[in-house]
Amino acid sequence: MKKLLASYGRDDEFRAVAEQIILEEEQKNNRVLARSLRQTLDHASNRAPPPRALAPLIPFPDAANDFVERVEPEHKGDIVLSKANIRIFSGLIQEFRRADDIRRSGLPVRSKLLFCGPPGCGKTLCTEIFAGELGLPLFVVKIDRLISSYLGETATNIRKIFEFARKQPCVLFLDEFDALARSRDDTSEHNELRRVVNSLLIFIDRIKPKGFLVAATNLDQSLDPAVWRRFDEVIWFEKPDREMIEHFLALKFKNIKTAFDPVSHVGSLDGYSFAEIERICVQAIKAAVIERRKEVRELDLCHAVADEIRRRSGTARLQHLED
Ligand SMILES: Nc1ncnc2c1ncn2[C@@H]1O[C@H](COP(=O)(O)OP(=O)(O)O)[C@@H](O)[C@H]1O
Ligand SMILES: [Mg+2]
Incomplete structure (x- = not known):
């Protein structure tokens, strides 16, 4: 672990140490751990390469x-x-x-x-x-x-x-x-x-x-x-257009099972910010988790949208009062 940390920022050395750890785990017969480490390492190397040189830090006043x-x-x-x-x-x-x-x-x-x-x-x-x-x-x-x-x-x-x-x-x-x-x-x-x-x-x-x-x-x-x-x-940074909402929904539900196509709801999310759409998705997914369902249902998303509309109208009313 110490060697791993010491190799921070030097990609080749980091890989060599990681490989060594995986090998040791295999030899100890910890196959599940070794396989999982291997997958993580392979996945990491598929990502964009890290910045070549990490900027040195000077002390902050x-x-x-x-x-x-x-x-x-x-x-x-x-x-x-x-x-x-x-x-x-x-x-x-x-x-x-x-x-x-x-x-x-x-x-x-x-x-x-x-x-x-x-x-x-x-x-x-x-x-x-x-x-x-x-x-x-x-x-x-x-x-x-x-x-x-x-x-x-x-x-x-x-x-x-x-x-x-x-x-x-x-x-x-x-x-x-x-x-x-x-x-x-x-x-x-x-x-x-x-x-x-x-x-x-x-x-x-x-x-x-x-x-x-x-x-x-x-x-x-x-x-x-x-x-x-x-x-x-x-x-x-504007509110997302339909194409961007579609892209965002696809991202948010990437690893989530749904009983419907989230992208078909793009229309009802028009005019919302990313942060609001994110909240809608999170609420819909949470509903499935709370009820221990494996899938998010269309109704979960509809309820989450309705909650956001209610929340918005509340905010609008508050703003109106302030005006
Ligand atoms: N363009 C975007 N793409 C993906 N997620 C976004 C985007 N904009 C906002 N979000 C989500 O909303 C959250 C809040 O956004 P933030 O960057 O703080 O907005 P701002 O600074 O413009 O008020 C982010 O943490 C992210 O979860
Ligand atoms: Mg901000």
Whole structure:
């Protein structure tokens, strides 16, 4: 086990040690375990190759610990992207891998991305998967905390975070970027706060990240044009169209037995976000588990959709009350 861990990041060595463990288990006559290990190893080697070089980590400044969190990208499964976004992300990944050549040719490398779109459509998920694909560590900046922190120190903290991202190849993720845009708009805010927000924008402007700076927002048109301009690429995460819903349903029910064709329900899921459709699928599958059935029935899915509609109308009513 120690040898296995020591080989982390070196694929050939990892394989050799894993093979050795399997062989030992076979010799000990632990055939079931050996077979299962072999299957896992074979399956792992079919996946996309791991990033060639894992980026070295430099220590994170203590003072920024309250505002930035290192996130281990979890691969919570596959992501469904529009064709346009698949093209954009493949381009960005290729550009990153050839960054030195591109720079040597005197051309700029895109590194500041703005993700826009309604909630639950994959902005956060995509950032995690993107960082994983690039083999870069992911750091999430907690903007709300940064802004509400003691104002005198905020500018210093922002500088530390950006100084860090300038040296450390990473994906620096400004999630809920709306908080920033809102506070810039809000005229009732303290002048000092506005100054801090502006200084954050200037930092974004100046930074040339070694990896990527990604900001995500649920707002679209209402975002200040002064904010837009600072990004090399603006990427839209819209609610899924029918083709994407079909793809998503096929993924969610990939390993689940159903007494019906989930894809035939694409029409009734039109207009929902991925997160909502995911919740519908999970509820339908859970109904079968609770009743110890081997199959998910059409009625399970219909009930889950009905629950989501009810939930939505509740949210709409709440919004109406707020208006
Ligand atoms: N494009 C997508 N493909 C697959 N699953 C998705 C997608 N978008 C959202 N999901 C599901 O919904 C969850 C919430 O999405 P998230 O990325 O947090 O949305 P956002 O950041 O846009 O609000 C994800 O963890 C995932 O389970
Ligand atoms: Mg999000």
